[in-house]
Amino acid sequence: MGTALVCGMFGHNKAGKTMLGEAILFSAGAVERMGDVAKGTTVFDYDEEEIRRQMSVSLAVGCCSWSGKRLTLVDSPGYMDFVGEEVAALEAVDVAILVVSADGGIEVGTEKVWERVRARKMPAVVFINKMDLPTVSREKVVQDVREFFGKKAVLVSVPVVEGEKLTGVRVMLGSDGVSDQSFLDTLAELDDAVMERYLESGTMSKEDIARLLKKGILEGSVVPVLCGSASASTGVKELLDFMAAYMPTTDEMPPAVGKDRSGQQTVRQRTPDAPLSAFIFKSVSDPFVGRLSYLRVISGKLPSNSQVYNASREVRERIGQLMRLLGKKQEPVSEALPGEIVAVAKLAESGTFDTLCDPSAPIVYEKPAVPEGAVSVSIVPKVKGTEDKLGNAIGRISEEDPTIRVFRDNETAETILCGMGDVHLDVTINKFKVRFGVEVNKGVPKIAYKETITAKAEGEGKHKKQTGGRGQYGHCFIKVEPLPRGGGFEFVDEIVGGAIPRNFIPSVEKGVREAMQKGVLAGYPIVDIRVRLYDGSYHVVDSSDIAFQLAGILALQKAVAEAHPILLEPIVNVEVRVPQEFVGDIIGTINAKRGRVLDMLVHGTLQVVKAQVPLAEMANYTSEIRSITSGKGSYEVSFSHYETVPAHIAEKVIAERKREREQKA
DSSP, X not given: OOEEEEEEEEESTTSSHHHHHHHHHHHTTSSSSOOOTTTTOOSSOOSHHHHHHXXXXXXXXXXXXXXXXXXXXXXXXXXXXXXXXXXXXXXXXSEEEEEEETXXXXXXXXXXXXXXXXXXXXOEEEEEEOTTOTTOOHHHHHHHHHHHHGGGEEEOEEEEEETTEEEEEEESEETTEEOOHHHHXXXXXXXXXXXXXXXXXXXXXXXXXXXXXXXXXXXXSOEEEEEOBTTTTBSHHHHHHHHHHHSOOGGGSOOEEEEOTTSOEEEEOSSTTSOOEEEEEEEEEETTXXXXXXXXXXXXXXXXXXXXXXXXXXXXXXXXOEEEEETTEEEEESEEOTTOEEEEEOXXXXXXXXXXXXXXXXXBOOOOOOOOOOEEEEEEESSTTOHHHHHHHHHHHHHHOTTOEEEEETTTTEEEEEESSHHHHHHHHHHHHHHHOOOEEEEOOOOOOEEEESSOEEEEXXXXXXXXXXXXXXXXXXXXXXXXXXXXXXXXXXXXXTSSOGGGHHHHHHHHHHHHHHOSSSSOOBXXXXXXXXXXXXOTTTBOXXXXXXXXXXXXHHHHHHSOEEEEEEEEEEEEEEEGGGHHHHHHHHHHXXXXXXXEEEETTEEEEEEEEEGGGOTTHHHHHHHHHTTOOEEEEEEEEEEEOOHHHHHHHHHHHHHHHHHHO
């Protein structure tokens, strides 16, 4: 099929990435007719969830050929909840196509993906989509794009409008040279000799233009800007012609950098005669063939039905039949070359972000940083007896989507599902049902409060029971005192004179620890406390481990009750990114949530508000921010520390906990 050109389509939600991919495939003859997102007939959005929601929720791959180039397309979701798919897609491609909607302009999704593209020093091209909409200001969106990308932006095509209707596009880079002066100004800065000739003559040769354009794109100092309408296939062939002529192919990209067995940096040339290396950027749980792994071949040749080395896990791996992808369609291929993306089923040892390679030339490519989820729900199976099915579903989905995290909260005895947003969690829960046949009920996760003490106190614990036969006897005295926040637990043995035999002292500690887990105020774990065991008594016949454990429990409960116990709540760091006009509203929400603003920074066109907020106040914050900012804001959350719960709120928490216990009784 020719040299590999591997492109990912990125941008804000609803910018038209999927339709652009569809138009490219149609223009290149890879599909007989163009699909429609609204009708659920596109190549890239084939999942039931995507068809129902009319938006991409996972990346998809398609391929075609154009002007002798083997073009692979990766369609990435733009909705912020599915940023993990965007991260994976960036691992799979050489070139980013940044799709900007003419009616939305530069939106937060564009800004965020541009940050990632720049960090990776990835060549990029901009396609301004939806230029046929009658309500858009075409001149303004072009100007906004040029302002956002600065001097890097060079205008390659402009809309042709008759009346109010978009009839086509005019390519500025034609056989008669370049008609945009700023285009030439940008290129001239890339070469001193050319700059000198350009300043003298005011013109530039076609050869210099072509060479410098390719050089600037590869280095990231030039970002070409084209326009059109994907749904009307306007400007799409011009985009394809430009990419085939000027965007770098896989073999023109810099060598891939990884690490060898000793951890030293090593490189791979992106050519078929180099040692094999490939990267798994995506895993999919296919209901028919099991797990599918999406591989991007970086160097060498990968044959079907071969054996490779997983350098990430240091194990051998058997590769079965390779398949080229066109959405959900799979075409068997005998081998894959550098730049190609293929799928393989049922890898036994390998997972997402693993490196596969020639065993005689090991290399490991760095795994990308995956953002942590900021929204969580508790989940329980709807039907008793389906816990094992749910466990299997959780394992498969967690591997497919690294931004999903599921864990058992020992302090609240709940299974917690964490993700990037409400939609992300809804999609995941629906996958449990559709793919694995297990339904769950979701709820707001309980806050993991803790208890501690603020004063010193003493407590006596005596367990004495005589009911015929051997009795039970355990007796101890303890002192408790608070430790600094985060101090944990200390148990100090101060027994002298054999008041408690040595073999029973661990039993007292065990009882104390058990009582700490159950709490005193509201049944939450007790932390940051020192317990001193200083006296007690025993019976030579009736004393036992269990008796002293029960004594330790009683002593701890009495001492803590006298030590002015309080509730602690988790505090999270919150970083909110919004346009300037929403900063006041965001600060208002933080104040209303008992939070405190720590800092405010400028990041590009966005304001970053850093704050600390009680976790208990963060429920539904995703929806709140999206409502306030019309979808232009986003936030990240990470745990910070524990703080004292205000008295009036603590009273409510304790009362609610008491009601829960009474209902269970």
